[in-house]
Amino acid sequence: MQLAKSYNEQQILETVRVIHRNLALIVAILLLTGQLSIVGVFVSPRGFRFTLAGPITGLGRIQSKTGNVAVNLIISFLNIIIAKLLILDQFNVSGSVLTPDGFTINVGGPIMGLSRVTARIPDFNNYLDNFDKLVCKFFGFDPHVVKKYRKR
Secondary structure, three states, X not given: OHHHHHOOHHHHHHHHHHHHHHHHHHHXXXXXXXXXXXXXEEEEOOEXXXXXXXXXXXXXXXXXXXXXXXXXXXXXXXXXXXXXXHHOOOOEXXXXXXXXXXXXXXXXXHHHOOOOOOOOOOOHHHHHHHHHHHHHHHHOOOHHHHHHHOOO
């Protein structure tokens, strides 16, 4: 790993971990302030993810269509539980989905059957080598010539 060799790998991984943790805390705060709310659940073979959206993501806050107070309390209760799990580091942000109206944030964790999000450093040079091989094969270039003139 070129990137890991030029920097302290542990320091980079710790920085990525802190960013993930801070993102979870920010989402928890947005849940507690009503800027985000549960809008759905993703079900996959590996587990469940809660989908969050709200005014801050370009989508409206979910509420009962009939104005039923009990339904609105259940939604608020779920938001508080999700925020608590994010604060306790039992949940983490697992992704985001772009929609025509905005975006949603997915959260989940081991208690929902998902593996914990872990910090890692991608091996960009390996991806670049694979890209070079693909381009050479597609366009019929000699890989040795491409390698000779490529800047790293």
